[in-house]
Amino acid sequence: MEKTVNQRAWFLVIPVLILVAFSSIIPMMTVVNYSFQDTFGGNDFFWVGLEWYRELLHSERLWDAFGRQLLFSSIILSIEVPLGILVALSMPKKGISASICLVLMSLPLLIPYNVVGTIWQVFGRADIGLLGRTLSDLGISYNYSQNAFDAWATVIAMDVWHWTSLVALLCYAGLRSIPNAYYQAAMIDQASRWSVFRFIELPKMRGVLMIAILLRFMDSFMIYTEPFVLTGGGPGNTTTFLSIDLVKMALGQFDLGPAAAFSLMYFLVILLISYVFYTVMITAEKDEVQS
């Protein structure tokens, strides 16, 4: 049968096109526009080409923030993933206690980001905070606003507190989907607890773990609110991550051109890393099926 060609069908996608244009394409292109120009008061634009990109790629400040960002993401991933798995493994499997656990675990995920920052800011204060006060009473010097190590430790602890439940809940869902026969077979085969984890639970959690790692990577790589409320990027620049740096540049110094170039590169880096990650994930899966 011949297909009828009817170009008028294109009209049907117009509403969506308009929506997408106003919500992403136009704002995005504005940023692109800024990134190639210098602006002066009175909305004077001056074409600079790739100048901002070149400058930023040689800026130590940006590379430092990038390094800190990578370090932060790797640290929280290496804590949250194993911890999340451990929590998921030790959660009750059914009954009322399982429901209570699930609700308690979801609570940190429901708290707005800036509230999380505020909670930890108060929590860590040496004069009135439970954590800060306890530590100083124990004779441990702790001050997240003066000491870089303390600041890092607090930011990491905060992220772990906030997001480990997400990993745990995803893993829990993965674990619950394993048919009981697998555990029974493992018992019959006299497998050790470690073998059960290594050969049954981990392979079956693979899919959800990949999603958890991807989500946690993207989120942590874009983190802004919590460290901004807690440390404001300090002391000095020690907890200034990419997005904090970006906001400083765009709104603090009002360098719109470089900030626009910065955001585009930031966006591309996240896209690139996520894409690489996703591809590795998918091909690994395919290989496994084929081999």
Add this chain to the structure above:
Amino acid sequence: MASITLENLAHSYHPNPGGDDDFALKAVNHTWEDGRAYALLGPSGCGKTTLLNIISGLLTPTRGRVLFADEDVTASSTVARNIAQVFQFPVVYDTMTVEQNLAFPLRNRGMEASYVAERVGRIADMIGLQADLKKKARGLTSDLKQKISLGRGMVRDDVNAILFDEPLTVIDPHMKWELRTQLKSLHREFNHTMIYVTHDQTEALTFAEKVVVMHEGRVVQIGTPKELFETPAHSFVGYFIGSPGMNFVPVSVAGNNARLGDETMKLTHDYGHPNGDLKLGIRPEFISLTKGVGLPVRINRIQDAGRHKFINAVLFDTEINIAVDASFQIETDMTNVILDPDKVSIFCDDWRIDAQSAGKKDGGVT
């Protein structure tokens, strides 16, 4: 290896079982003799899997004891019991190769590498997986996966028993036959006690020396295939074994006279005067269709099933099936049947009564 004894075994999935209905398994007393091949036959939901899981220690029974030889293992773990079990649906370790899968139970017991290699090679040969040994188990089809599961069940040669829980459900019909033959030869070679759960009577009758029939959480009969066929202890066995199953016709019995509708038939034995819900049971194979002699029937339909023809007829308001050879010519004036008196069984409240225990109500095996 040892015999396995079940003593007053009962199991309920309810935390606080009340009446009999709460029990998936009701008072089972049975000894599985060392080195025999048993089939555990019964419809879905009759407690077969529960019984297996109790034997292997995956479940702890609500009541009763499990003994291996004379040792009480009711509280022992699955590992301590050293039992192999194959489940209905394939369970493989995805990330391992076929070879590693087969070797897994042996490695867990810390066997020597040379012994492991020898056993794995042997089992792979037997189930026809030799060519796939190096493949990842994950990408295989489900019947290959089930072969791996079977292989893992048979790879240890020091187990107390091998339990099969409907292991051939996902296997192709022609492979089923082959694998069952392999299992039998394995049994002859190693003399493991084998318990093979199935709801397929052909599978049960061809696999086992002794068939244990379960019905609603009870063992209703244990016997050879022949015994089950000829002298079913319970009407359920009569109905479940054979295709089509045994015919049951309401009857009243006095001595060696059976009264069916308004006709009387002589029985070969004296049954006394049994009380209860009485039924006469006869297999379709032992009814012959005649002209004018015997009990009157009305024929409903005739089915041709290759080697046999099955005739569905009505005898005194009860539907019965009659099996005749394919070559048998059915004529329109054949409206009577003769029941072979030697093959007639009398059931009282679903349990078969025999002439010796005449008058007793409960003649079945429990």
